[in-house]
Amino acid sequence: MEPAIEVRDLTKRYGPVTALDGLDLTVPAGSVFGFLGPNGAGKTTAIKILTSLATATAGTATVAGIPAGDGEANRRGLLGYLDQAPRFNGWMRGRELLGYVGRLSGLRGRELRSRTDEMLALVGLADAGNRRIGGYSGGMRQRLGIAQAVLARPPVILLDEPVSALDPEGRRDMLHAIRGLAAHSTVLLSSHVLNDVERICDRVAIIDAGRLVAESGVEELLERFAQPIYRLEPEPSAVDALPGLADALRGEAWVSSVELSPGTLRVGVSDDPEAGQRLLAMVVERRIGVLSLERMRPTLEDVFLRLTGRGAREVAE
């Protein structure tokens, strides 16, 4: 099957600043694809090029097989897009905005009305659809933004930080709704909230400094890049001994990271069997009473931090 989005050697320069530096990306059709990267990594720039709101300095990008950049994919109604800070004409009502968006996409009459009602209900704005958008909160604007992006059921939907302004309940509902979009669309989801991405995405790409660092299925990524993490919680009387233990651990070859927070020590390890033998021994050597010592399942956040930190350069090389 043809990829929904294909990006090859995509480069974007703003004067001396290189926002995208030969980015390669393949988004399979029908997937919910997480697009991750630290601030300034180039995520929004890449999305702007895919939506033809910006042009590439070099390289190619296609959306549903149509070259991006000249707006043809937009004109054919192949794209749904939500900006990271969605803004709408404040004089309009929410329902009215969806009406215009629907008509531009060729929806008319009963179909337009029913789809508008459906979308307002989906994003939790059924009661606010007749209110002026100018009076909407940031979260309501974001919900409306999701509704306008998916209203016409475009084959490719680009969502830039779609749930950043929502409360936990709203975030859960919207993520569930976004997951459901995969039935008829491919979703590219840019987010900083890695837990969200881990919950709903099939595949993930991590970019840093405008380049692809990793791309694969979420589980595969975790298996490939996530290093085990041990979490030690000492008895309250032994808390003062933690900094000494942390310093000692930093000198060990099998330790990849040490994170000390009040009352807890998190130790990332590069050699799990060695860590299994040595870590507990070092704790015992220092006579540190232990409340708990557990080997935690690595999360996408751990992978992200590793790949976009010093480890990222190592992987890229």
Added chain:
Amino acid sequence: MIGLGTLLAKELSEQWRTRRLLVVTIVFVVFGVASPLLARYTPELIAMLATEEGLVIEVPPPTTNDAIVQFVRNLGQTGVLAAILLAMGAVATEKERGTAAMWLTKPVTRGAFLGAKAIAIVGVLAVGMAGAGLAGHAYTTFLFEAPGVGGWAMMCILLLLQMSAYAALTFLGSTLTRSPLAAAALGIGALTTVAIVGALPGIGAWTPSGLADASIAIAGGSAPDRLTEPVVATVVLIGAALGGSWLSFRRQEL
């Protein structure tokens, strides 16, 4: 021009809902009514000012032509100001706020996006001008000898054409920048330039300024000295400004 109809409906709705259409129409109608009134009573006001003993100011009795001149002057100035105000934020504000990006990711062309806005602006000016024309003609007829309807209508069309030229130049500024104020500065700059060039002998006829004299003559029932030159120049200016807007906007990054 994919999406032009829907975008035009949105723009017209915006002009109505944000009260711009209403405000422009009311202002134009007020000036339309005030123009024959000023023409009619200005001589009497001046005569009343001559209170010093022995001072006599002789002012010829006002005529329909005075009302026409007053109408063209008032609507010319007010209309140009309204045109600049309407066009200055048309594109710049939407770019600045990010709403343009939302609409342009829909099945629309950038030409349709600009075209809808330009048509809506001219539409508002046209409605205002129609209101001013009707009110002005009625009041002029009430106070003076009735001017010819055809000539009066042509005068209104020429004034609308003149306003549209300044709207188009400001619209170009609004497309080039992200600042409505910068766009307004371009419109005012164009207004000043046209006024200076318009005062030059010979070439002056080839500017929108020449439309004022032509419209006065036509409304007064006489043939204008020059009509083709200012009309052609204004139409070319509007076309160039709108064409420049499209050329600038079609690849602009948002």
